[in-house]
Amino acid sequence: MRIGLFATCLGDTLFPDAVKATAVLLTRLGHQVAFPPGQTCCGQMHVNTGYQREPVPLVRNFAEQFGDPSIDAVVLPSGSCAGSVRHQHGIVAERYGDAGLVDGVAKVRAKTYELSELLVDVLEVTDVGAYFPHRVTYHPTCHSLRMLRVGEKPLRLLRAVEGIDLVELPEADACCGFGGTFALKNAETSSAMLADKMRHVAETGAAVCTAGDSSCLMHIGGGLSRIASDTRTLHLAQILAATRTSPYALAEAAR
Numbered sequence: 001m002r003i004g005l006f007a008t009c010l011g012d013t014l015f016p017d018a019v020k021a022t023a024v025l026l027t028r029l030g031h032q033v034a035f036p037p038g039q040t041c042c043g044q045m046h047v048n049t050g051y052q053r054e055p056v057p058l059v060r061n062f063a064e065q066f067g068d069p070s071i072d073a074v075v076l077p078s079g080s081c082a083g084s085v086r087h088q089h090g091i092v093a094e095r096y097g098d099a100g101l102v103d104g105v106a107k108v109r110a111k112t113y114e115l116s117e118l119l120v121d122v123l124e125v126t127d128v129g130a131y132f133p134h135r136v137t138y139h140p141t142c143h144s145l146r147m148l149r150v151g152e153k154p155l156r157l158l159r160a161v162e163g164i165d166l167v168e169l170p171e172a173d174a175c176c177g178f179g180g181t182f183a184l185k186n187a188e189t190s191s192a193m194l195a196d197k198m199r200h201v202a203e204t205g206a207a208v209c210t211a212g213d214s215s216c217l218m219h220i221g222g223g224l225s226r227i228a229s230d231t232r233t234l235h236l237a238q239i240l241a242a243t244r245t246s247p248y249a250l251a252e253a254a255r
Contacts, residue, residue: 001123002032004071006062006085008078008214009041015214018235022077022115025128025241036065043092044084048180053096059089060097063104066112073122074112077237079144079212082114087147114144115212115237116153126156131244133163137206138236139197139220141213142175154212154236161239169209170200178219194223201231212236 003026011019023033042062043055062085066074076082086109093105119125138158144150158166177183177193197220201209209224209231211217221233 001072002034002070003118004034004036004066004068004074006039006042006066006074006076006081007035008076008081009045010214010218011077014218015235018077018214018237021235021237021241022075024246025237026075028241028243029123029125029128031123034068034071036068039065042081042084042089044081044088045180047084047088047092052092055092056096056101059092059105060101062089063101063108066108067104072111073118074108075115075118076112077115077212077235078214079114079141079148079150080215082112082117083143083147085109085112114148114150116144116150116157117148119157119240120153127160128157128240130161130240130242131163132161132239132242133165134207135165135167135205136208136210136239137167137169137201137204138172139169139176139201139209139211139216140172141211141216142179144212145173150212157236157240158210164239167204167206170203171196172200174200176216176220178216180215183219194219198223198227198229202229206231208232208234208239210234210236210239 005023007019026033040061041058043058046055089105089109093101113122138155158164174196175193176197177190183190209220214235217233217235224231
């Protein structure tokens with residue numbers, strides 16, 4: 001299968017290892033990874049802050065970059081960006097685009113998946129051959145849980161990882177408090193939510209807290225670093241890409 005990889009803004013600028021790990025993982029599973037060089041932002045941050053007309057060029061570019069019929073599926077290592085493509089792009093196209101954009105968005109949306117969805121539902125694999133001998137807890141991000149409804153898919157993938165000690169996160173479905181600009185506009189509320197999340201992470205005794213969204217990991221990881229916690233954050237893709245012969249994610253987790 002030829003799979004188009006969308007890096008996302010955070011992946012491109014702050015968390016490239018998660019994007020690279022996605023490519024490494026899919027290649028190891030025998031698939032061809034295509035990386036359209038003209039890709040940009042999905043436009044989620046514009047829509048979320050009320051600017052629905054402004055991201056039309058971004059939505060059009062996404063449809064053009066990944067609309068290539070030779071690309072069988074599009075993967076995003078981000079539940080929030082996948083949610084934007086699957087739900088917000090159609091709204092923007094219908095309200096402010098044209099018939100061509102509406103059609104292009106519909107075609108790309110139908111083959112767009114968050115990473116765990118692609119692996120479990122499309123590629124029909126749960127054991128990806130990963131090796132990660134660390135105590136890990138999983139935070140289900142709001143967009144993946146409530147918008148995409150990925151459910152147990154990330155956990156099914158993690159349970160199949162060799163050597164992992166996967167522990168349940170108390171009140172896992174509670175938001176971490178990030179929410180993009182929510183963390184800036186409602187800083188006190190966001191900080192209180194983050195404190196609750198960090199307390200629950202600490203209760204697990206995990207060496208690593210993982211999730212499918214770099215934005216949530218950035219928020220949680222920032223909080224953990226400020227209290228000098230021994231727990232580190234690591235994207236789901238980096239755990240799934242780690243093997244006995246390719247241990248770069250192991251070294252990062254052990255810092």
